[in-house]
Structure formats: structure tokens, C-alpha cells
Amino acid sequence: MKALCLTRYGSLNYFRLTELPDPTPGVQEVLVQVHASALNPSDFKVALGEIKFLHGRRFPMPLGNDFSGVVVSVGESVTDFRAGDEVFGFLPYSPSNQRGAFAEKLVTRSECIAHKPSSTSHSIAAASATAVITAMQAFRDIGKLKPGGRVLVTGVSGGVGSVAVQVALRLGASEVVAIGSDKGLDLAKKLGAKLVIDRKHEDVFASASGSFDVIFDAAAAYRWSQWKSRLKSNGTYVTTLPSVAFAVDKMKSFVSSSSVGFIGVKPKSKDLKILAEWLESGLTISLDATVPVSDVPQALARLKRGEVVGKIAVNVTF
Numbered sequence: 001m002k003a004l005c006l007t008r009y010g011s012l013n014y015f016r017l018t019e020l021p022d023p024t025p026g027v028q029e030v031l032v033q034v035h036a037s038a039l040n041p042s043d044f045k046v047a048l049g050e051i052k053f054l055h056g057r058r059f060p061m062p063l064g065n066d067f068s069g070v071v072v073s074v075g076e077s078v079t080d081f082r083a084g085d086e087v088f089g090f091l092p093y094s095p096s097n098q099r100g101a102f103a104e105k106l107v108t109r110s111e112c113i114a115h116k117p118s119s120t121s122h123s124i125a126a127a128s129a130t131a132v133i134t135a136m137q138a139f140r141d142i143g144k145l146k147p148g149g150r151v152l153v154t155g156v157s158g159g160v161g162s163v164a165v166q167v168a169l170r171l172g173a174s175e176v177v178a179i180g181s182d183k184g185l186d187l188a189k190k191l192g193a194k195l196v197i198d199r200k201h202e203d204v205f206a207s208a209s210g211s212f213d214v215i216f217d218a219a220a221a222y223r224w225s226q227w228k229s230r231l232k233s234n235g236t237y238v239t240t241l242p243s244v245a246f247a248v249d250k251m252k253s254f255v256s257s258s259s260v261g262f263i264g265v266k267p268k269s270k271d272l273k274i275l276a277e278w279l280e281s282g283l284t285i286s287l288d289a290t291v292p293v294s295d296v297p298q299a300l301a302r303l304k305r306g307e308v309v310g311k312i313a314v315n316v317t318f
């Protein structure tokens with residue numbers, strides 16, 4: 001099969017179209033013909049060698065986590081899926097993942113996928129996977145968001161932030177305040193944010209009035225220590241990136257009424273099924289562009305430069 005692979009770390013110029021052996025599904029696995037994928041910052045971070053611990057050093061290295069496609073065959077213990085089913089999901093962000101979705105085919109564990117709604121395109125399904133599940137698990141599992149909770153979201157131009165307002169509302173938030181810039185603010189307002197704050201032209205701490213049950217720092221641009229006075233008792237600040245500052249804040253939060261948490265997203269069938277229902281009932285996934293797989297390096301450069309609003313989907317045909 002053909003795949004767009006990284007040939008070494010260090011530059012977005014090190015991607016090459018590569019011929020690889022077709023993968024074979026294990027007993028609990030599913031072989032998927034990939035129709036669409038989507039870009040995430042982890043793709044350029046891996047390519048640039050910033051997170052080698054996530055992918056090891058085996059080259060040529062297929063990249064790409066999000067996917068949507070059609071089941072080709074299944075392992076003998078798989079009962080929920082069969083050849084011909086349209087499915088979507090994302091490959092785990094873990095060192096054990098030596099697979100990639102910028103490829104004609106991939107194998108995935110069956111508990112990491114769900115059936116794609118027939119009314120949703122492969123591009124939208126792929127673009128939704130990591131972004132929506134990250135926001136869902138951040139609010140529900142780390143933030144312990146309860147119905148009626150008041151929420152703040154950052155990075156609303158981004159893949160995760162652009163869906164997080166809708167996810168918070170679907171999980172029962174009473175009000176969402178959105179921090180972002182430029183076109184992301186219009187989008188957040190359109191998708192249900194009560195108040196939008198322009199981080200480039202306003203003092204975000206002064207403008208975000210009131211207190212919050214969950215502050216989801218999708219952009220990982222702030223710290224719990226900057227926001228703790230704005231968290232309600234038992235409120236939680238959730239970030240998408242662990243750091244030394246995060247570890248220090250985590251220690252300090254043990255003697256505080258609020259807490260700090262990190263979301264490490266995991267592909268789970270039950271969450272992808274919820275996402276499938278949300279897509280069927282009108283969840284909006286904003287696509288900045290859909291690019292052919294050959295244009296992934298250039299599109300990743302745009303994502304890295306911060307020029308993208310929402311998601312970039314990838315049409316996986318070679």
C-alpha cells in the first residue's frame with residue numbers, strides 16, 4: 001500500500017510517498033481502507049522531533065491519527081464490525097502506535113472505532129475525531145462538568161477549541177465564555193458562546209468576568225495559577241499539554257479548593273458513538289480546508305504558523 005511517511009525527524013520536508021506492506025489485522029483488530037484523515041499539531045510536532053517519545057525512531061514512519069474509511073476485513077474476535085462498514089476514529093497517541101492514517105490502509109483495535117453516520121462525510125468524520133473526543137473527555141472526565149456549570153474555553157480558532165463550545169453546551173454547561181482571536185471569535189459566537197474575548201486586544205483576565213466550574217485551556221496558553229481565583233470551589237482548570245509549570249501547579253493545587261488536570265485523549269468506542277450521535281444531530285465541524293494527501297507537509301506548515309481556523313481534512317487518495 002502507499003503511505004505518506006516521515007523519513008527522519010527534523011523538518012516538514014522529510015515526508016515521502018512510500019510503498020509499505022499491507023497491514024494484517026490481529027484477532028481484535030480491523031483493517032480499514034482510509035478515505036479521509038485530518039491534521040493535528042502532534043503531526044508537525046512529531047515530524048520536527050519535538051515529541052520523539054510518542055513515536056520512537058522507526059523509519060519510514062507513517063503519521064496521521066484521525067481517520068474515516070471502510071472496513072476491509074476484521075480479526076476473528078471482532079463482532080461489532082464487518083467488511084463494508086463505514087467507520088471512523090483515531091489511532092492512539094502513544095509510543096506503541098507505529099501506524100498512520102496518511103495511508104491507504106491501517107489496522108486499529110475495534111474498541112477504538114465507531115460506525116460513521118451515513119449523513120456525515122468521511123472528511124468531517126475524520127476531522128471531528130481527536131478534536132471532539134479531546135474536548136468531551138476534558139470536560140466530562142477531567143473537569144467533571146455538571147449540568148448548569150459555567151465554562152471558559154481558550155484557543156477557539158483551533159481544532160479543539162473550535163468544537164469545545166458546542167461540546168460544553170451538549171454536556172449541559174449553562175454558559176460558555178470563549179477566548180480566542182480573529183475569525184475564531186465569530187465562529188465561537190455563532191456556535192453558542194455567550195461572551196467572546198479577543199486575546200490579542202483585550203486583557204483576558206479582566207474581561208472574563210465571574211467564576212467558572214471548568215476552565216478548558218485548549219490552547220495550553222495559560223496556567224492554573226493565573227486562573228485559580230476565577231475557579232469556583234471544586235472547579236477545575238484543564239490543560240492539553242503537560243509541562244513543568246503544570247507539575248508545579250498540580251502540587252500547589254493540593255492545598256487549594258480548585259484543581260488542575262491534564263487531558264490525554266484516548267480513543268474509545270463508547271465516546272465515538274456519542275460523537276456519531278452528535279454529528280447526526282447537527283454538531284458543526286468547521287473545515288478550514290480539505291487537502292490531498294500529497295499537500296500534507298504544506299498544510300502542516302500552515303497549521304504550525306497559526307493560519308488555520310478549525311480543522312484541515314485530508315483526502316486520502318494516492
Ligand SMILES: NC(=O)c1ccc[n+]([C@@H]2O[C@H](COP(=O)([O-])OP(=O)(O)OC[C@H]3O[C@@H](n4cnc5c(N)ncnc54)[C@H](OP(=O)(O)O)[C@@H]3O)[C@@H](O)[C@H]2O)c1
Nearest residue numbers: 041155156157158159160180181184219221240263264265
Ligand atoms: N493532550 C491531548 O490529548 C491533546 C489532544 C489534542 C490536542 N492537544 C494539544 O492541544 C493544543 C491545541 O490543539 P488544536 O488541535 O486545537 O491546535 P490548533 O488547531 O493549532 O489550535 C491552537 C489554537 O490556540 C490558540 N493560540 C495560539 N497561540 C496562542 C497564544 N499565544 N495564546 C493564546 N492562544 C493561542 C489559537 O486560537 P485563537 O487564536 O483563537 O486563540 C490557535 O488556533 C495543541 O498543543 C495540541 O497538540 C492535546
